[in-house]
Amino acid sequence: MTSGRILLADDDRAIRESLSRALGLQGYDVVPASDGAIALTLIEKEPPDVAILDVMMPNVDGLTVCRVLRSERNRLPILMLTARTETADRVAGLDAGADDYLAKPFELDELFARVRALLRRARTDEPGEQGAHEVVQLGDLRIEPNARRVWRGEREVELSKTEFDLLELLARNQGIVLEHSTIYERIWGYDFGPDSKNLAVYISYLRRKLELPGDSKLIHTVRGVGYTVRAA
Secondary structure, eight states, rough: OOEEEEEEEEEEEHHHHHHHHHHHTTEEEEEEEEHHHHHHHHHHOOSEEEEEEESOOSSHHHHHHHHHEEETTTTOOEEESSSSSSHHHHHHHHHTSSSSESSSSOOOOHHHHHHHHHHEEEEHOOSSSSSSOEEEEEETTEEEETEEEEETTEEOOOOOHHHHHHHHHHTTTTTEEEEEEEOOOOOOOSOOOOOEEEEHHHHHHHHOOOOOOOOOOOHHHHHHHHEEEEOO
């Protein structure tokens, strides 16, 4: 049975209660909140292992909760739930500091998979192999796994947990083309299938942060296969 404390914030009582029940049956200790203000209070009182936040909530919405936590350097893993399906709306959640997003309606199995992946990454602090915490260098890109910090030249780049994990995976395999399914399994622990846009959104957002005007291209797409990173 899985275990972990989950903060679930959604203003829709029916959704909140049904998700709390479903997560509870998976072995999670669920703390419900009906809006963002309550969520922030509960998180400060007793930090959960993962927060699931609905984007659209009265008073304080999910994006605001995310921004407040990140401004306080709180790295709590955050999964955003959104009824919006446009890429720009998904990116807004990532921009606020969310680690992952899930568009409504969704399958419970997919929600469980996302939560497991966030918990697994949050709890994996020891290196899985020798040298796993050594600095990774690729051209003017520098990644410090211990501090979970990234620089492009002299500029430090702020990344969410998922963005950092994705970049580190690509950088440790620099020059190697990683297939979509491999990346999904390594980062999310679940292959969402060929129709999923999840990975493409994260790649797009990493490019926005890492490849500013004047910077050389780092992340390359191999059509129909996957992605690779290499210095120009």
